[in-house]
Amino acid sequence: MIKAITVDDEPLALELIEAFCKNFDFLQFEKGFTNTDTAFKYIEKNPVDLLFLDINMPAESGVSFYKSLPHKPMLIFTTSYSEYALESYELNAVDYLLKPFTLSRFEKAVTKACELYNLVHNATASERSKCIMLKVEHGTVKVILDNILFIEGLDNYIKIHVHNQSPVVVRLTMKALLEKLNEKEFIRVHRSYIVPVNRIESFKQKIITIAGEEIPVGKNYEDQLKTLFNPNI
Structure with missing residues:
Protein backbone atom coordinates (compact mmCIF):
# COMPACT_ATOMS: atom_id res chain seq x y z
CA MET A 1 0.00 0.00 0.00
CA ILE A 2 1.36 3.40 -1.02
CA LYS A 3 0.88 6.04 1.68
CA ALA A 4 0.15 9.41 0.10
CA ILE A 5 -0.36 13.00 1.21
CA THR A 6 -1.02 16.19 -0.71
CA VAL A 7 0.15 19.77 -0.15
CA ASP A 8 -1.84 22.49 -1.90
CA ASP A 9 -3.04 25.92 -0.77
CA GLU A 10 -6.42 25.29 -2.47
CA PRO A 11 -8.78 23.25 -0.23
CA LEU A 12 -10.80 22.08 -3.25
CA ALA A 13 -7.65 20.61 -4.79
CA LEU A 14 -7.01 18.65 -1.59
CA GLU A 15 -10.55 17.28 -1.65
CA LEU A 16 -10.29 16.28 -5.31
CA ILE A 17 -7.06 14.34 -4.86
CA GLU A 18 -8.42 12.59 -1.77
CA ALA A 19 -11.53 11.59 -3.74
CA PHE A 20 -9.47 10.39 -6.70
CA CYS A 21 -7.20 8.31 -4.45
CA LYS A 22 -10.20 6.32 -3.22
CA ASN A 23 -10.52 4.81 -6.70
CA PHE A 24 -7.25 2.89 -6.37
CA ASP A 25 -6.68 -0.02 -3.99
CA PHE A 26 -2.91 0.51 -3.93
CA LEU A 27 -3.23 4.09 -2.60
CA GLN A 28 -3.80 5.00 1.03
CA PHE A 29 -4.54 8.72 1.32
CA GLU A 30 -3.22 9.88 4.69
CA LYS A 31 -3.78 13.62 4.90
CA GLY A 32 -3.99 16.92 3.01
CA PHE A 33 -2.18 20.14 3.95
CA THR A 34 -2.66 23.74 2.88
CA ASN A 35 0.76 24.90 4.11
CA THR A 36 4.26 23.47 3.90
CA ASP A 37 5.23 23.97 7.56
CA THR A 38 2.52 21.66 8.83
CA ALA A 39 3.25 19.14 6.09
CA PHE A 40 6.97 19.12 6.95
CA LYS A 41 6.25 18.39 10.62
CA TYR A 42 3.88 15.58 9.65
CA ILE A 43 6.38 13.94 7.28
CA GLU A 44 9.10 14.08 9.96
CA LYS A 45 6.98 11.87 12.22
CA ASN A 46 5.04 9.93 9.59
CA PRO A 47 7.10 8.87 6.56
CA VAL A 48 5.07 8.73 3.35
CA ASP A 49 5.66 7.08 -0.01
CA LEU A 50 4.02 9.56 -2.37
CA PRO A 58 2.02 31.77 -1.15
CA ALA A 59 4.48 31.07 1.67
CA GLU A 60 6.92 28.68 0.00
CA SER A 61 7.21 27.12 -3.44
CA GLY A 62 6.61 23.42 -3.77
CA VAL A 63 10.07 23.00 -5.30
CA SER A 64 11.76 24.63 -2.30
CA PHE A 65 9.68 22.55 0.10
CA TYR A 66 10.54 19.27 -1.61
CA LYS A 67 14.25 20.07 -1.66
CA SER A 68 14.11 20.70 2.10
CA LEU A 69 12.79 17.22 2.90
CA PRO A 70 15.49 14.99 4.43
CA HIS A 71 13.86 11.83 3.06
CA LYS A 72 12.19 12.37 -0.29
CA PRO A 73 9.04 10.43 -1.21
CA MET A 74 7.95 9.86 -4.79
CA LEU A 75 6.69 13.14 -6.21
CA ILE A 76 3.76 14.09 -8.42
CA PHE A 77 3.43 17.81 -9.07
CA THR A 78 -0.06 19.32 -9.34
CA THR A 79 -0.16 22.86 -10.70
CA SER A 80 -2.03 25.30 -12.91
CA TYR A 81 1.15 26.48 -14.60
CA SER A 82 2.83 24.55 -17.42
CA GLU A 83 6.03 26.62 -17.24
CA TYR A 84 7.21 24.69 -14.18
CA ALA A 85 7.56 21.40 -16.07
CA LEU A 86 11.35 21.67 -16.31
CA GLU A 87 11.68 21.93 -12.53
CA SER A 88 9.69 18.72 -12.16
CA TYR A 89 12.20 16.90 -14.36
CA GLU A 90 15.11 18.27 -12.36
CA LEU A 91 13.60 16.71 -9.24
CA ASN A 92 12.87 13.48 -11.13
CA ALA A 93 9.17 13.77 -10.37
CA VAL A 94 7.06 10.76 -11.30
CA ASP A 95 4.62 12.98 -13.18
CA TYR A 96 3.34 16.52 -13.67
CA LEU A 97 -0.42 17.02 -13.44
CA LEU A 98 -1.66 20.23 -15.02
CA LYS A 99 -4.86 21.50 -13.38
CA PRO A 100 -7.64 20.83 -14.04
CA PHE A 101 -6.89 17.14 -14.55
CA THR A 102 -9.27 14.23 -15.05
CA LEU A 103 -9.48 10.95 -13.17
CA SER A 104 -8.07 9.25 -16.27
CA ARG A 105 -5.01 11.51 -16.27
CA PHE A 106 -4.64 11.01 -12.51
CA GLU A 107 -4.74 7.24 -13.02
CA LYS A 108 -1.86 7.46 -15.49
CA ALA A 109 0.25 9.35 -12.94
CA VAL A 110 -0.41 7.08 -9.97
CA THR A 111 0.12 3.97 -12.09
CA LYS A 112 3.63 5.24 -12.83
CA ALA A 113 4.15 5.76 -9.10
CA CYS A 114 2.94 2.24 -8.37
CA GLU A 115 5.33 0.75 -10.94
CA LEU A 116 8.24 2.65 -9.43
CA TYR A 117 7.23 1.65 -5.90
CA ASN A 118 7.10 -2.02 -6.87
CA LEU A 119 10.45 -1.89 -8.65
CA VAL A 120 12.16 -0.39 -5.63
CA HIS A 121 10.47 -2.47 -2.94
CA ASN A 122 10.81 -5.76 -4.76
CA ALA A 123 14.56 -5.29 -5.04
CA THR A 124 16.86 -6.41 -2.24
CA ALA A 125 18.83 -3.85 -0.24
CA SER A 126 21.96 -4.94 -2.08
CA GLU A 127 20.30 -4.45 -5.47
CA ARG A 128 18.99 -1.00 -4.51
CA SER A 129 22.51 0.16 -3.66
CA LYS A 130 23.74 -0.96 -7.09
CA CYS A 131 21.16 0.78 -9.27
CA ILE A 132 19.25 4.02 -9.74
CA MET A 133 15.64 4.41 -10.79
CA LEU A 134 15.03 7.12 -13.38
CA LYS A 135 11.85 8.46 -14.96
CA VAL A 136 11.71 8.17 -18.73
CA GLU A 137 9.00 9.24 -21.16
CA HIS A 138 6.77 6.20 -20.74
CA GLY A 139 7.58 5.03 -17.24
CA THR A 140 10.57 4.23 -15.05
CA VAL A 141 13.82 2.49 -15.88
CA LYS A 142 16.36 0.79 -13.63
CA VAL A 143 19.99 1.55 -14.48
CA ILE A 144 22.66 -0.75 -13.04
CA LEU A 145 25.49 1.49 -11.84
CA ASP A 146 28.24 -1.01 -12.70
CA ASN A 147 27.08 -1.02 -16.33
CA ILE A 148 27.41 2.73 -16.88
CA LEU A 149 30.22 3.67 -19.27
CA PHE A 150 29.74 7.44 -19.13
CA ILE A 151 27.02 10.06 -18.89
CA GLU A 152 26.57 12.81 -21.45
CA GLY A 153 24.67 16.06 -20.89
CA LEU A 154 22.50 17.37 -23.76
CA ASP A 155 20.74 20.64 -22.87
CA ASN A 156 17.92 19.58 -20.50
CA TYR A 157 18.47 15.88 -21.18
CA ILE A 158 21.14 13.39 -20.23
CA LYS A 159 22.21 10.32 -22.17
CA ILE A 160 23.50 7.43 -20.07
CA HIS A 161 25.78 5.22 -22.14
CA VAL A 162 25.50 1.65 -20.86
CA HIS A 163 27.60 -1.45 -21.57
CA ASN A 164 26.03 -3.79 -24.14
CA GLN A 165 22.71 -1.94 -24.45
CA SER A 166 21.17 1.16 -25.98
CA PRO A 167 21.74 4.49 -24.19
CA VAL A 168 19.12 5.60 -21.67
CA VAL A 169 17.85 9.12 -22.35
CA VAL A 170 16.34 10.96 -19.38
CA ARG A 171 15.06 14.49 -18.99
CA LEU A 172 17.19 15.53 -16.02
CA THR A 173 20.02 17.95 -15.29
CA MET A 174 23.60 16.85 -14.67
CA LYS A 175 23.45 18.39 -11.19
CA ALA A 176 20.32 16.44 -10.26
CA LEU A 177 21.83 13.18 -11.48
CA LEU A 178 25.10 13.76 -9.60
CA GLU A 179 23.11 13.97 -6.37
CA LYS A 180 21.95 10.39 -6.98
CA LEU A 181 25.46 9.02 -7.53
CA ASN A 182 28.22 8.09 -5.10
CA GLU A 183 30.84 10.85 -5.32
CA LYS A 184 33.61 8.31 -4.75
CA GLU A 185 32.51 6.24 -7.73
CA PHE A 186 31.48 8.90 -10.24
CA ILE A 187 33.27 12.11 -11.17
CA ARG A 188 32.35 15.07 -13.33
CA VAL A 189 35.12 15.73 -15.86
CA HIS A 190 33.41 18.31 -18.07
CA ARG A 191 30.26 20.40 -17.92
CA SER A 192 28.76 17.82 -20.28
CA TYR A 193 30.28 14.57 -18.96
CA ILE A 194 30.21 12.39 -15.84
CA VAL A 195 32.25 9.19 -15.75
CA PRO A 196 32.64 6.20 -13.41
CA VAL A 197 36.14 6.33 -11.94
CA ASN A 198 36.76 2.61 -12.42
CA ARG A 199 35.95 2.82 -16.15
CA ILE A 200 38.72 5.32 -16.96
CA GLU A 201 41.31 3.58 -19.13
CA SER A 202 43.63 6.53 -19.73
CA PHE A 203 43.94 10.27 -19.12
CA LYS A 204 46.31 12.33 -21.20
CA GLN A 205 46.30 15.63 -23.06
CA LYS A 206 42.95 16.59 -21.55
CA ILE A 207 41.28 13.45 -22.91
CA ILE A 208 39.85 10.48 -21.01
CA THR A 209 39.38 7.16 -22.79
CA ILE A 210 36.55 4.81 -21.82
CA ALA A 211 35.62 1.75 -23.90
CA GLY A 212 37.30 3.29 -26.94
CA GLU A 213 35.44 6.61 -26.57
CA GLU A 214 37.41 9.83 -26.12
CA ILE A 215 35.87 12.20 -23.56
CA PRO A 216 37.12 15.78 -23.15
CA VAL A 217 38.23 17.02 -19.74
CA GLY A 218 37.18 20.58 -18.92
CA LYS A 219 39.72 23.06 -17.60
CA ASN A 220 37.89 23.39 -14.28
CA TYR A 221 38.08 19.62 -13.69
CA GLU A 222 41.72 18.89 -14.57
CA ASP A 223 43.14 19.39 -11.07
CA GLN A 224 40.56 17.07 -9.53
CA LEU A 225 41.49 14.33 -11.97
CA LYS A 226 45.21 14.83 -11.47
CA THR A 227 44.72 14.54 -7.72
CA LEU A 228 42.66 11.40 -8.19
CA PHE A 229 45.30 9.68 -10.30
CA ASN A 230 48.40 11.08 -8.59
CA PRO A 231 51.25 10.13 -8.77
CA ASN A 232 50.73 8.43 -12.11
CA ILE A 233 49.74 11.66 -13.86
Whole structure:
Protein backbone atom coordinates (compact mmCIF):
# COMPACT_ATOMS: atom_id res chain seq x y z
CA MET A 1 0.00 0.00 0.00
CA ILE A 2 1.36 3.40 -1.02
CA LYS A 3 0.88 6.04 1.68
CA ALA A 4 0.15 9.41 0.10
CA ILE A 5 -0.36 13.00 1.21
CA THR A 6 -1.02 16.19 -0.71
CA VAL A 7 0.15 19.77 -0.15
CA ASP A 8 -1.84 22.49 -1.90
CA ASP A 9 -3.04 25.92 -0.77
CA GLU A 10 -6.42 25.29 -2.47
CA PRO A 11 -8.78 23.25 -0.23
CA LEU A 12 -10.80 22.08 -3.25
CA ALA A 13 -7.65 20.61 -4.79
CA LEU A 14 -7.01 18.65 -1.59
CA GLU A 15 -10.55 17.28 -1.65
CA LEU A 16 -10.29 16.28 -5.31
CA ILE A 17 -7.06 14.34 -4.86
CA GLU A 18 -8.42 12.59 -1.77
CA ALA A 19 -11.53 11.59 -3.74
CA PHE A 20 -9.47 10.39 -6.70
CA CYS A 21 -7.20 8.31 -4.45
CA LYS A 22 -10.20 6.32 -3.22
CA ASN A 23 -10.52 4.81 -6.70
CA PHE A 24 -7.25 2.89 -6.37
CA ASP A 25 -6.68 -0.02 -3.99
CA PHE A 26 -2.91 0.51 -3.93
CA LEU A 27 -3.23 4.09 -2.60
CA GLN A 28 -3.80 5.00 1.03
CA PHE A 29 -4.54 8.72 1.32
CA GLU A 30 -3.22 9.88 4.69
CA LYS A 31 -3.78 13.62 4.90
CA GLY A 32 -3.99 16.92 3.01
CA PHE A 33 -2.18 20.14 3.95
CA THR A 34 -2.66 23.74 2.88
CA ASN A 35 0.76 24.90 4.11
CA THR A 36 4.26 23.47 3.90
CA ASP A 37 5.23 23.97 7.56
CA THR A 38 2.52 21.66 8.83
CA ALA A 39 3.25 19.14 6.09
CA PHE A 40 6.97 19.12 6.95
CA LYS A 41 6.25 18.39 10.62
CA TYR A 42 3.88 15.58 9.65
CA ILE A 43 6.38 13.94 7.28
CA GLU A 44 9.10 14.08 9.96
CA LYS A 45 6.98 11.87 12.22
CA ASN A 46 5.04 9.93 9.59
CA PRO A 47 7.10 8.87 6.56
CA VAL A 48 5.07 8.73 3.35
CA ASP A 49 5.66 7.08 -0.01
CA LEU A 50 4.02 9.56 -2.37
CA LEU A 51 3.58 13.33 -2.30
CA PHE A 52 1.12 15.27 -4.46
CA LEU A 53 2.54 18.77 -4.43
CA ASP A 54 1.42 22.14 -5.77
CA ILE A 55 4.28 24.31 -7.00
CA ASN A 56 3.01 27.87 -6.77
CA MET A 57 2.00 28.49 -3.13
CA PRO A 58 2.02 31.77 -1.15
CA ALA A 59 4.48 31.07 1.67
CA GLU A 60 6.92 28.68 0.00
CA SER A 61 7.21 27.12 -3.44
CA GLY A 62 6.61 23.42 -3.77
CA VAL A 63 10.07 23.00 -5.30
CA SER A 64 11.76 24.63 -2.30
CA PHE A 65 9.68 22.55 0.10
CA TYR A 66 10.54 19.27 -1.61
CA LYS A 67 14.25 20.07 -1.66
CA SER A 68 14.11 20.70 2.10
CA LEU A 69 12.79 17.22 2.90
CA PRO A 70 15.49 14.99 4.43
CA HIS A 71 13.86 11.83 3.06
CA LYS A 72 12.19 12.37 -0.29
CA PRO A 73 9.04 10.43 -1.21
CA MET A 74 7.95 9.86 -4.79
CA LEU A 75 6.69 13.14 -6.21
CA ILE A 76 3.76 14.09 -8.42
CA PHE A 77 3.43 17.81 -9.07
CA THR A 78 -0.06 19.32 -9.34
CA THR A 79 -0.16 22.86 -10.70
CA SER A 80 -2.03 25.30 -12.91
CA TYR A 81 1.15 26.48 -14.60
CA SER A 82 2.83 24.55 -17.42
CA GLU A 83 6.03 26.62 -17.24
CA TYR A 84 7.21 24.69 -14.18
CA ALA A 85 7.56 21.40 -16.07
CA LEU A 86 11.35 21.67 -16.31
CA GLU A 87 11.68 21.93 -12.53
CA SER A 88 9.69 18.72 -12.16
CA TYR A 89 12.20 16.90 -14.36
CA GLU A 90 15.11 18.27 -12.36
CA LEU A 91 13.60 16.71 -9.24
CA ASN A 92 12.87 13.48 -11.13
CA ALA A 93 9.17 13.77 -10.37
CA VAL A 94 7.06 10.76 -11.30
CA ASP A 95 4.62 12.98 -13.18
CA TYR A 96 3.34 16.52 -13.67
CA LEU A 97 -0.42 17.02 -13.44
CA LEU A 98 -1.66 20.23 -15.02
CA LYS A 99 -4.86 21.50 -13.38
CA PRO A 100 -7.64 20.83 -14.04
CA PHE A 101 -6.89 17.14 -14.55
CA THR A 102 -9.27 14.23 -15.05
CA LEU A 103 -9.48 10.95 -13.17
CA SER A 104 -8.07 9.25 -16.27
CA ARG A 105 -5.01 11.51 -16.27
CA PHE A 106 -4.64 11.01 -12.51
CA GLU A 107 -4.74 7.24 -13.02
CA LYS A 108 -1.86 7.46 -15.49
CA ALA A 109 0.25 9.35 -12.94
CA VAL A 110 -0.41 7.08 -9.97
CA THR A 111 0.12 3.97 -12.09
CA LYS A 112 3.63 5.24 -12.83
CA ALA A 113 4.15 5.76 -9.10
CA CYS A 114 2.94 2.24 -8.37
CA GLU A 115 5.33 0.75 -10.94
CA LEU A 116 8.24 2.65 -9.43
CA TYR A 117 7.23 1.65 -5.90
CA ASN A 118 7.10 -2.02 -6.87
CA LEU A 119 10.45 -1.89 -8.65
CA VAL A 120 12.16 -0.39 -5.63
CA HIS A 121 10.47 -2.47 -2.94
CA ASN A 122 10.81 -5.76 -4.76
CA ALA A 123 14.56 -5.29 -5.04
CA THR A 124 16.86 -6.41 -2.24
CA ALA A 125 18.83 -3.85 -0.24
CA SER A 126 21.96 -4.94 -2.08
CA GLU A 127 20.30 -4.45 -5.47
CA ARG A 128 18.99 -1.00 -4.51
CA SER A 129 22.51 0.16 -3.66
CA LYS A 130 23.74 -0.96 -7.09
CA CYS A 131 21.16 0.78 -9.27
CA ILE A 132 19.25 4.02 -9.74
CA MET A 133 15.64 4.41 -10.79
CA LEU A 134 15.03 7.12 -13.38
CA LYS A 135 11.85 8.46 -14.96
CA VAL A 136 11.71 8.17 -18.73
CA GLU A 137 9.00 9.24 -21.16
CA HIS A 138 6.77 6.20 -20.74
CA GLY A 139 7.58 5.03 -17.24
CA THR A 140 10.57 4.23 -15.05
CA VAL A 141 13.82 2.49 -15.88
CA LYS A 142 16.36 0.79 -13.63
CA VAL A 143 19.99 1.55 -14.48
CA ILE A 144 22.66 -0.75 -13.04
CA LEU A 145 25.49 1.49 -11.84
CA ASP A 146 28.24 -1.01 -12.70
CA ASN A 147 27.08 -1.02 -16.33
CA ILE A 148 27.41 2.73 -16.88
CA LEU A 149 30.22 3.67 -19.27
CA PHE A 150 29.74 7.44 -19.13
CA ILE A 151 27.02 10.06 -18.89
CA GLU A 152 26.57 12.81 -21.45
CA GLY A 153 24.67 16.06 -20.89
CA LEU A 154 22.50 17.37 -23.76
CA ASP A 155 20.74 20.64 -22.87
CA ASN A 156 17.92 19.58 -20.50
CA TYR A 157 18.47 15.88 -21.18
CA ILE A 158 21.14 13.39 -20.23
CA LYS A 159 22.21 10.32 -22.17
CA ILE A 160 23.50 7.43 -20.07
CA HIS A 161 25.78 5.22 -22.14
CA VAL A 162 25.50 1.65 -20.86
CA HIS A 163 27.60 -1.45 -21.57
CA ASN A 164 26.03 -3.79 -24.14
CA GLN A 165 22.71 -1.94 -24.45
CA SER A 166 21.17 1.16 -25.98
CA PRO A 167 21.74 4.49 -24.19
CA VAL A 168 19.12 5.60 -21.67
CA VAL A 169 17.85 9.12 -22.35
CA VAL A 170 16.34 10.96 -19.38
CA ARG A 171 15.06 14.49 -18.99
CA LEU A 172 17.19 15.53 -16.02
CA THR A 173 20.02 17.95 -15.29
CA MET A 174 23.60 16.85 -14.67
CA LYS A 175 23.45 18.39 -11.19
CA ALA A 176 20.32 16.44 -10.26
CA LEU A 177 21.83 13.18 -11.48
CA LEU A 178 25.10 13.76 -9.60
CA GLU A 179 23.11 13.97 -6.37
CA LYS A 180 21.95 10.39 -6.98
CA LEU A 181 25.46 9.02 -7.53
CA ASN A 182 28.22 8.09 -5.10
CA GLU A 183 30.84 10.85 -5.32
CA LYS A 184 33.61 8.31 -4.75
CA GLU A 185 32.51 6.24 -7.73
CA PHE A 186 31.48 8.90 -10.24
CA ILE A 187 33.27 12.11 -11.17
CA ARG A 188 32.35 15.07 -13.33
CA VAL A 189 35.12 15.73 -15.86
CA HIS A 190 33.41 18.31 -18.07
CA ARG A 191 30.26 20.40 -17.92
CA SER A 192 28.76 17.82 -20.28
CA TYR A 193 30.28 14.57 -18.96
CA ILE A 194 30.21 12.39 -15.84
CA VAL A 195 32.25 9.19 -15.75
CA PRO A 196 32.64 6.20 -13.41
CA VAL A 197 36.14 6.33 -11.94
CA ASN A 198 36.76 2.61 -12.42
CA ARG A 199 35.95 2.82 -16.15
CA ILE A 200 38.72 5.32 -16.96
CA GLU A 201 41.31 3.58 -19.13
CA SER A 202 43.63 6.53 -19.73
CA PHE A 203 43.94 10.27 -19.12
CA LYS A 204 46.31 12.33 -21.20
CA GLN A 205 46.30 15.63 -23.06
CA LYS A 206 42.95 16.59 -21.55
CA ILE A 207 41.28 13.45 -22.91
CA ILE A 208 39.85 10.48 -21.01
CA THR A 209 39.38 7.16 -22.79
CA ILE A 210 36.55 4.81 -21.82
CA ALA A 211 35.62 1.75 -23.90
CA GLY A 212 37.30 3.29 -26.94
CA GLU A 213 35.44 6.61 -26.57
CA GLU A 214 37.41 9.83 -26.12
CA ILE A 215 35.87 12.20 -23.56
CA PRO A 216 37.12 15.78 -23.15
CA VAL A 217 38.23 17.02 -19.74
CA GLY A 218 37.18 20.58 -18.92
CA LYS A 219 39.72 23.06 -17.60
CA ASN A 220 37.89 23.39 -14.28
CA TYR A 221 38.08 19.62 -13.69
CA GLU A 222 41.72 18.89 -14.57
CA ASP A 223 43.14 19.39 -11.07
CA GLN A 224 40.56 17.07 -9.53
CA LEU A 225 41.49 14.33 -11.97
CA LYS A 226 45.21 14.83 -11.47
CA THR A 227 44.72 14.54 -7.72
CA LEU A 228 42.66 11.40 -8.19
CA PHE A 229 45.30 9.68 -10.30
CA ASN A 230 48.40 11.08 -8.59
CA PRO A 231 51.25 10.13 -8.77
CA ASN A 232 50.73 8.43 -12.11
CA ILE A 233 49.74 11.66 -13.86
